Amino acid sequence: MSEVKDTQGQLWEVFIQTKKGxxxxxxxxxxxxxxxxxxxxxxxxxxxxxxxxxxxVVPADAxxxxxxxxxESFFDPSDDKVxxxxxxxxxxxxxxxx
Amino acid sequence: MGAEELxxxxxxxxxxxxxxxxxxxxxxxYRKHLIRQMSQHAHSEVIGMQPEGNWITRAPSLRAKKILLxxxxxxxxxxxxxxxxxxTLGITRDELIEKLHAGKAKYASIFNYPALxxxxxxxxxxxxxxxxxxxxxxxxxxSYGPYARAMVKICKEESFxxxxxxxxxxxxxxxxxxxxxxxxxxxNRFWWPSLMMFGPHDSDSPRSGNAMKWKIKRxxxxxxRKRFIDKxxxxxxxxxxxxxxKDLKWNEKEQSYDFGAIDWDExxxxxxxxxxxxxxxxxxxxxxxxxxxxxxxxxxxxAQKHSKK
Numbered sequence: 001m002s003e004v005k006d007t008q009g010q011l012w013e014v015f016i017q018t019k020k021g022x023x024x025x026x027x028x029x030x031x032x033x034x035x036x037x038x039x040x041x042x043x044x045x046x047x048x049x050x051x052x053x054x055x056x057v058v059p060a061d062a063x064x065x066x067x068x069x070x071x072e073s074f075f076d077p078s079d080d081k082v083x084x085x086x087x088x089x090x091x092x093x094x095x096x097x098x
Numbered sequence: 099m100g101a102e103e104l105x106x107x108x109x110x111x112x113x114x115x116x117x118x119x120x121x122x123x124x125x126x127x128y129r130k131h132l133i134r135q136m137s138q139h140a141h142s143e144v145i146g147m148q149p150e151g152n153w154i155t156r157a158p159s160l161r162a163k164k165i166l167l168x169x170x171x172x173x174x175x176x177x178x179x180x181x182x183x184x185x186t187l188g189i190t191r192d193e194l195i196e197k198l199h200a201g202k203a204k205y206a207s208i209f210n211y212p213a214l215x216x217x218x219x220x221x222x223x224x225x226x227x228x229x230x231x232x233x234x235x236x237x238x239x240x241s242y243g244p245y246a247r248a249m250v251k252i253c254k255e256e257s258f259x260x261x262x263x264x265x266x267x268x269x270x271x272x273x274x275x276x277x278x279x280x281x282x283x284x285x286n287r288f289w290w291p292s293l294m295m296f297g298p299h300d301s302d303s304p305r306s307g308n309a310m311k312w313k314i315k316r317x318x319x320x321x322x323r324k325r326f327i328d329k330x331x332x333x334x335x336x337x338x339x340x341x342x343x344k345d346l347k348w349n350e351k352e353q354s355y356d357f358g359a360i361d362w363d364e365x366x367x368x369x370x371x372x373x374x375x376x377x378x379x380x381x382x383x384x385x386x387x388x389x390x391x392x393x394x395x396x397x398x399x400x401a402q403k404h405s406k407k
Contacts, residue, residue: 028182
């Protein structure tokens with residue numbers, strides 16, 4: 001989508017950390033011509049009410065995403081590895097603190 | 099997979115209340131419907147800044163002025179959330195603006211009415227934003243992910259808009275005789291256009307079928323309109339004003355209000371360009387866009403120069 005050039009600047013994706021210590025979450029996108037403008041626009045657009053403690057802006061075309069037509073097969077390999085989950089194991093009754 | 103098979107799979111996902119994301123397969127008509135609806139929504143937020151922006155320099159106090167500035171800034175923000183969400187469907191911001199300027203994309207007709215007095219700032223926040231909230235709360239459950247997420251964020255912010263509007267109208271209704279008259283007059287002028295914001299009756303709403311099937315729209319125009327009336331009437335009475343509808347009556351059996359006939363001729367006339375401010379609103383938007391062209395060019399040139407260093 002971001003390869004589309006228009007006269008209103010390129011597309012940047014905005015990630016915001018709402019509290020120190022929390023993960024950064026995708027909030028939306030902004031148009032801007034350079035990174036300084038992107039971060040200022042993102043501040044004005046997405047953090048008018050103290051929503052932000054940290055912020056990343058990333059050029060949208062720098063993001064690599066899984067193609068939706070094969071996302072199922074892409075994530076398939078984890079389906080047959082139930083032993084990666086703690087509930088897979090049969091343990092003796094009476095076991096404590098584990 | 100054939101197109102028909104894909105459509106069946108798509109409808110199955112919709113029926114299972116899956117959210118559709120930008121890169122997912124979707125029928126072309128679904129994409130078109132969303133672009134039309136979401137861009138109209140975005141344009142409404144942006145054009146909606148005009149009647150209120152008009153009062154920023156004439157706000158009666160510094161407090162009122164700061165609030166109005168914040169509200170108008172929010173509307174710009176809502177427009178931008180919605181433009182971004184619309185762009186995920188594969189259309190550029192430039193194209194969206196071009197369609198608005200060419201008259202191919204619409205915006206909410208309510209903004210073709212003038213804001214004549216300070217009381218109108220109250221009526222707009224209270225009734226126009228109130229009607230918009232009723233619609234947008236419902237749209238938080240819309241099937242297209244980016245649209246639904248934009249609605250969640252917008253609804254959070256709209257609540258301030260409605261409360262600030264009601265504060266204005268309530269304080270005027272409690273003021274001098276003249277101020278109370280202004281409050282009632284604003285209510286008289288904005289009541290019916292606010293009801294029209296929900297669109298034609300369900301029986302006359304040609305695009306509702308697909309929109310409901312695809313869960314773009316979750317509730318019908320008439321259901322939403324009734325909900326808005328039911329919650330607003332007591333707000334009118336609380337401050338001693340009168341709903342300008344002689345047929346408005348509580349229906350005990352339905353636990354809801356019956357109301358008078360809406361003037362649909364007026365609704366269609368305003369949509370088709372015959373409202374008091376249609377020409378002015380679009381002209382102003384075009385001028386602002388053209389006046390800003392050198393800024394866009396300068397910013398692009400600056401960015402290019404610095405990227406070479």
